[in-house]
Amino acid sequence: MNHLKSLFKEQYNPDNFFLIAGPCVVESEELLTTVAEKVSGICKRLNIPYIFKASYRKANRTSIHSFTGMGDVEGLDLLQKTGQAFNLPVTSDIHSAAEAAMAAAYVDVLQIPAFLCRQTDILLAAAETGKVVNVKKGQFVSGDAMKFAVEKIKQAGNNQVILTERGTTFGYQDLVVDYRNIPIMRGHGVPVVMDCTHSLQQPNQTSGVTGGNPQMISTIAKAAIATGADGLFIETHPDPSCALSDGANMLRLDLLEELLEQLVRIREAVSKNVSAHHH
Secondary structure (H helix, E strand, C coil), X not given: CHHHHHHHHHHCCCCCCEEEEECCECCCHHHHHHHHHHHHXXXXXXXXXXXXXXXXXXXXCCCXXXXXXXXXXXXXXXXXXXXXXXXXXXXXXXXXXXXXXXXXXXXXXXXXXXXXXXXXXXXXXXXXXXXXXXXXXXXXXXXXXXXXXXXXHHHCCCCCEEEEXXXXXXXCCCEECCCCHHHHHHCCCCCEEEECCHHHCECCCCCCCCECCHHHHHHHHHHHHHCCCCEEEEEEECCHHHCCCCHHHCEEHHHHHHHHHHHHHHHHHXXXXXXXXXX
């Protein structure tokens, strides 16, 4: 897990989970600053290593009418500026092999979308940037099969891999989380993150807007910490109902602090339990 150490530098805290959080998409500089300031303040207080996340472009919106981004370089530039202003590592997702090198000039962690986790050319292009690569587990893939994604990245000479659980397709319009995947994917020798917001999506609704279930975010997060997740991924926004993307399953920013406080306590209990077994 040495790549976490170099990613977080003085923020690194092996005793706690780390957090990947931010608004779904780069809407404006003001939004990024608001969220980064608030979340980094909470994380400092609770000693949670923090990676700021926002997408510079959304390539897989359900509807052609949905907002996709303000422009790639503009979005990436704002992400980088936000990271520098608050001294945080930043991440965004890429959607093609060609985007890997472009995005790597601005971000510290390249995120591979779940739908693309089997695309060898994207995994290799991301690996070759030398950045940390966070691969989201496909909705259609077992935790066990994610070892092939890890292998592809390592074969390209990059050992800095993170895997993210984000639920499994359940029928046509729902997802279910199988928590066995957290220990199974940790067995591949990489840190595992639980995506607490996308795992609650209800995709492909007839309205053309993905639905969600944000009141379940804390349930998903608590269970993930209890089952040994190394990190959590939570999309958050000051006013999700006005968000330009994924409003249905983002956490309202003012609810984050209380949730993180609860999670730190659960993590402490789980860690005590684990170390008791080892002695």
